[in-house]
Amino acid sequence: MKKPDRRHLGWSLAGLLGTALVITAIVAAPIQSVQTEGSVIPTARVTEGDVPVVVYATGDLRPLQAQTLVAPSLGGPLQILHIAATGTPVKAGDVVVEFDRSEPVERLETAQSELAQAEQEIAKMRADAVVQRAQDDVTLLTARFDVRRGELDVQGALLKSAIEQQKLVLTLEEAKGRLVQLQDDLKSRAETDRASLAVLEEKRNKAKLQMDNAQRNIDNMKLRAPFAGLVAVKDNDMNNAAWAGAVVPEFRAGDTVNPGRQIAEASRASSSSPKSMNTIARTSAPVKRPM
Structure with a gap:
């Protein structure tokens, strides 16, 4: 090989090396500034596990089995002598509502x-x-x-x-x-x-x-619980004016009701399902370590 060719090759290699050094300096400069200007960046080891997922929904809690207790049809108004309070636990056959039997x-x-x-x-x-x-x-x-x-x-x-x-x-x-x-x-x-x-x-x-x-x-003047559970008394809106914000009381002893009126509801205490109230559903999803 001739001397001019060797000299030309040497200058080419030197130019390439200089270009590489310049690029390396440009890339490394921001990384060094981030590490020097801020504090130490916290790190964590990635492991395989479950991530809890919380879902908020709207619903209410209703029993899966419930039966409404209705005033008997006798052709005239009925007076309540006794009624179990809301939340009272009852057994099958227990008297929930009792009406006046004089007539x-x-x-x-x-x-x-x-x-x-x-x-x-x-x-x-x-x-x-x-x-x-x-x-x-x-x-x-x-x-x-x-x-x-x-x-x-x-x-x-x-x-x-x-x-x-x-x-x-x-x-x-x-x-x-x-x-x-x-x-x-x-x-x-x-x-x-x-x-x-x-x-x-x-x-x-x-x-x-x-x-x-x-x-x-x-x-029929005694309404009995069809099964063991809890009592929920209906609201008495017959003799009370209903307006926005008014509190309607539940049926109680001494109230007069019409035949066929829904008085209370018996429901099983051990069975319920969300229907339309604020409720939270919790679950977990598996997360795998990235390859």
Whole structure:
């Protein structure tokens, strides 16, 4: 190689080395200034683990199983005598609400009196029918005997005069007529007795139906818990004016409610689900160490 070529190559290598030094100085200058101007930057070792995630939502806490207790339909307003307070724990069958029973109790007593009277009338009619039937049997037997005796008299009157025979024939015809009339009367009387007895039995059935209905209404005056749980009393907005910001009280003893009104709610205390209140859902998501 010639000397000019070697000299040219040396200058080229020197230029490249100088350029590299300049670039290195420019890049390193900001890093040194950050490290010198500020304090020591805190660092941490990255490890694999779970990052907790908190989600805020809107909902309310409602029971999964609940049953509304409704005032019985009796055709008129009802007065509350006793009601369990909100939050009261109850067992299945416990009385939650009790209404005034004076009206259905009065109806029950009236129906019981009418039922007893109807049964007495039925018993008397049946007893009278037995006595009357015995008397009718005797009367019917006598009438049949008169007919049979008249027939025998007519058969044995061959040796008697025509006038005597005619009298015996007339007597026989009268006996037969009385027998037929008596049989018709007995049949008509039996039909009348059956109709009268049916009327009394219908009266008894009606009184019994009213008594059962009154007893059922008395039983319905107590609203019982369908299962074990807690009681939540409804707001009584019937006799209170509702306006913005007004506090509506719950139903309490002494209040008057209309039939079919929702009074309280029984719910299971061990089962609930978020529906529409402020609630927080917490979970965690796995985080892996970057490769």
